[in-house]
Amino acid sequence: MDFASILGILSGLALIVSAIYLGGDFHIFINVPGLMIVVGGTIAATLLTFQFKDVLAAFKSAFIVFAQDRTKPQQMIHTMLELSKVSHRNGLLALANVETTSKFLKRACNLLADAASEDFIRQTLQTEIDSLIARHFTVQDIFKKMASYAPAFGMLGTLIGLVQMLSQLDNPDTIGPAMAVALLTTFYGSLMSTMFFLPIAGKLRARTLLEVQNLEIIREGAISILSNDNYLNVYERLSSYIPEAQRQPVNLGKGG
Known part of the structure; x- marks a missing residue:
């Protein structure tokens, strides 16, 4: 569970709701037609822009990002060092028996076991x-587009409300409430964009960069294992992917 993301969303919503509650009646910020315009319009525009399967995949990816813990590069370096020890003790063919939940790592092990060339x-x-970067770019782009659609439909709802308000100028008592309702759609659009869609897109981008970093560690680790580099050389080659302050000292005794 990504507690930073959950904490950010909950604290942000709590502050906004508290500010509304302390400032007056909370019920005046609820407008069903405005929500229909913003939410429905944003979903409709998104489905017009992207394929339905891509939109579903985007929301699924967002859920995975919030629900699953990330694999740190240091952990991946440790994994590749363990595989290096296995290959030195039992040969490259033993890597075919490595069990892992990472399909990328499993494929790298199979390529090594099959004695594929470095190139x-x-x-x-x-x-x-x-390919992973391209897929993740589509997912990020969906939320970025939704972040731009939501305020646009919020403004559209405001214009609709203003037209309805101006049509009733002969009744001054309705102008104030009508103006408040018209502005609520802009509020909804801005809230959805800045509180949900843009942060989710940013979180997905950060997770993509981290995942690519881990995959590059696997790729370079596989090349090092194929080259029969010793334990220390593998560590030095892979540790360049992380900041020096985060590097952990290598245990040469375990490395043989």
Whole structure:
């Protein structure tokens, strides 16, 4: 569970709701037609822009980002060092028996066990990384587009409310409430954009960068194992992917 994201959403909503509650009647900020315009319009525009399966995949990815813990690069370096020890003790063929939940790591192990060439391993794994970046870009773009659609439909709802208000200028008592309702759609659009869609897109981008970093560690680790580098050389090669302050000292005794 990504507690930072959950904490950010809950604290942000709590502050906004508290400010509304302390400032007056909370019920005046509830307008069903305005929500229909903003939410319905944003969903409709998104479905017009992207394929339905891509939109579903985007929301699924967002849920995964919030629900699953991330794998730290230091942990991935440790994994590749363990595989290096396995290959030195039992040979490359033993890597075919490695069990892991990472399909990318499993493929790298299979390529090593099959004695593929360095160029083939590098190109194959790089293609996988490029494909992942392209898929994740689509997911991020969906939420970025939704972040731009929501305020636009909020403004559209405001214009609709203003037209309805201006049509009743002969009744001054209705102008104030009608103006408040008209402005609520802009509020809804801005809230959805800045509180949900843009942060989710940013979180997805950060998670993509982290995942790509882990995949690159696997790729370079596989190349090092294929080259029969010793334990320390593998560590030095992979540790360059993380800041020096986060690097953990290598235990040469375990490395053989």
